[in-house]
Amino acid sequence: METLESSTQKKVAELERMAEVLVTGEQLRLRLHEEKIIKDRRHHLKTYPNCFVAKELIDWLIDHKETSERETAVKLVQKLLDHSIIHHVCDEHKEFKDAKLFYRFRKDDGTFPMDNEVKVFMRGQRLYEKLMNSESKVLQPREEEGVKYERAFIACDFIQWLTQEGEVVTRSDAEQLCRRLLEHGIIQHVSNKHHFVDSNLLYQFRMNFRRRRRLMELLSERSPLLPENYDSPFCLRKQNHDSKATSFLSVSPTKEIKIISAVRRSSMSSSGSSGYFSSSPTLSSSPPVLCNPKSVLKKSVTPDELLTPGAPYLRKTLTIVGDAVGWGFVVRGSKPCYIQAVDPSGPAAAAGMKSFLSNERDSIHAHLRHVCQFVVCVNGLNVLHVDYKTVSNLILTGPRTIVMEVMEELDL
Known part of the structure; x- marks a missing residue:
């Protein structure tokens, strides 16, 4: 069969880039909560919950060697702002400033935009984590024609797992879900030659959601899928x-x-x-x-x-x-x-x-x-x-x- 059309592949590449920004932003958010950089703050007798101070974040990024320059650190955080991962608490500043201004992660205040692409991505990430945490052997390294593929699964096994776990009602529903995951760059046929079908074909999750991301990757123009x-x-x-x-x-x-x-x-x-x-x-x-x-x-x-x-x-x-x-x-x-x-x-x-x-x-x-x-x-x-x-x-x-x-x- 023919490979996916170039226009589809371009869309998938864009979705992959968006997904990497989402994962990187979420990992940063969790780290900042852990180290109490994000906390409730008061200004002019008003309390702003779950905020961070821009200047303090820049200091933290440099201290943790995410970057060595304040200018670069500002560019990194601006990427998160551009992708609606964070925002100024009053939405007054569209450019991230190295100043004593309050910003907040949209996931902390419930304002994160849940469009169709984000919903599919989050569904795929949740399924990946569920597979990794389960005792099921559906997701594992597999070989095909002498090539080893990480995070791989057999299509019919995955569909069976989806129905058994109550993620879908019928195998047909499961197949449609997997097609959406493939179209949004979450999964792929291992050699990218087939769309998703309920069969013995081998597929894999394109992303390792658990890989520790570095913020500097946000400024890289190369493919977000790093060779493993x-x-x-x-x-x-x-x-x-x-x-x-x-x-x-x-x-x-x-x-x-x-x-x-x-x-x-x-x-x-x-x-x-x-x-x-x-x-x-x-x-x-x-x-x-x-x-x-x-x-x-x-x-x-x-x-x-x-x-x-x-x-x-x-x-x-x-x-x-x-x-x-x-x-x-x-x-x-x-x-x-x-x-x-x-x-x-x-x-x-x-x-x-x-x-x-x-x-x-x-x-x-x-x-x-x-x-x-x-x-x-x-x-x-x-x-x-x-x-x-x-x-x-x-x-x-x-x-x-x-x-x-x-x-x-x-x-x-």
């Missing part, structure tokens, strides 16, 4: 590609993006090399950690070796509470997996997780002891005989708090 690298969902990624002094964040779609931790990465700074980051000032003596480093072990270890009585390994249990940008570690290897890198200021490091450095790095820091921790269990499930992709998926689809058992080599 499933190499590891915990890789240390560059925070600002335009700055010579780069830093890295541990970025991961969390189970509950709405649950925000007060632990941030504001203390992270550059190490002077675009390939590395350094930790917070209190850990400045620590060696830099490679961004998504290559997997190089000094020697291979089997599960049987780890579990042999008297083996030189110590079992430890780590409880890691993810924050708004992830858990802060890189997992690598297969049968067993091991911890490749750890963000020194992240939740994993705080829980006692330690990183392994490759041979190349060891030759530079030969005087330091590099601990290798092998992953034994995740949330009570033994993972000694699986690869890192399976471990990654297990963590991503699990709760925000993960309990990991690791085997650490003894210092003999």
Whole structure:
């Protein structure tokens, strides 16, 4: 069959862009509520509920390294105002100003415009979250003709789930709903060759609604659908590609993006090399950690070796509470997996997780002891005989708090 017409694809691209702005704005709103930037405020004896002060928001964005310049921060928030995500409390200012003016998220005062496109988007997002939180296996990574697709489902299975969950009355109603989701860019056929039909064809949600968005993405003209690298969902990624002094964040779609931790990465700074980051000032003596480093072990270890009585390994249990940008570690290897890198200021490091450095790095820091921790269990499930992709998926689809058992080599 022919691919979708170019005019339809252009409309879908516009809807995708709108959807990214909505998700980014909602994630920001939840963070601001969590950190009490949004609160009731008084001015001239009048109380304005659920407001933020423009100048304070700009300060907050800079402090949290969403941007380094006030002018850029104003442009970012203006994007939200242009898309009716926020507004001046009295609707007197159509341009966002870096001043002591009160603004409010329209979702907080019930003035958000619910047109047809927004309604379809919110329906799609709700279905996505419902699928992710259910025990159903409808939505999962799937392969077709040797290509792996994330957030994928078989059409007839999805329709069956919609009817069973009471989302629709008949299979025909479910098919019509899925057609609207496809036309609005929420789902697509994996190779974009078919409209939606009740069949065994493979479709996928185009967006990962739980991916942690950065506000700087709002100013990007490229496609909002970032290519996904499933190499590891915990890789240390560059925070600002335009700055010579780069830093890295541990970025991961969390189970509950709405649950925000007060632990941030504001203390992270550059190490002077675009390939590395350094930790917070209190850990400045620590060696830099490679961004998504290559997997190089000094020697291979089997599960049987780890579990042999008297083996030189110590079992430890780590409880890691993810924050708004992830858990802060890189997992690598297969049968067993091991911890490749750890963000020194992240939740994993705080829980006692330690990183392994490759041979190349060891030759530079030969005087330091590099601990290798092998992953034994995740949330009570033994993972000694699986690869890192399976471990990654297990963590991503699990709760925000993960309990990991690791085997650490003894210092003999």
